[in-house]
Amino acid sequence: MTSSSPQYTLTKHKPQRTCIACRRLADKRELVRLVRTAGGSVEVDVGGKKSGRGAYLCRSWSCWQAGLKGDRLARVLRTTITADNRQQLMSRGEELVLGVGCAKSE
Numbered sequence: 001m002t003s004s005s006p007q008y009t010l011t012k013h014k015p016q017r018t019c020i021a022c023r024r025l026a027d028k029r030e031l032v033r034l035v036r037t038a039g040g041s042v043e044v045d046v047g048g049k050k051s052g053r054g055a056y057l058c059r060s061w062s063c064w065q066a067g068l069k070g071d072r073l074a075r076v077l078r079t080t081i082t083a084d085n086r087q088q089l090m091s092r093g094e095e096l097v098l099g100v101g102c103a104k105s106e
């Protein structure tokens, strides 16, 4: 078996991921995973267990806006995001980020 993952060690370290919008490194569980489906569209993977190429965003609305704006997410996931798909992700993000998560009163 050949593995190219650098310095893979079995530690109890929490997995960390980078938010594609602000580049903050955070505990995987603090971030929301977006996954590219087999069909090439992108969906929110709440459980973080779906297979496929993934990208992460903070539970922060500004990161969702920045991350979904332009082609950043499409580039990271190496796919094309349609306007409908983007809209879908935006409303999912709204639910996840503004609905639950942090109780901001703005």
Ligand SMILES: [Zn+2]
Pocket: 019, 020, 021, 022, 023, 024, 057, 058, 060, 063
């Ligand atoms: Zn972020």
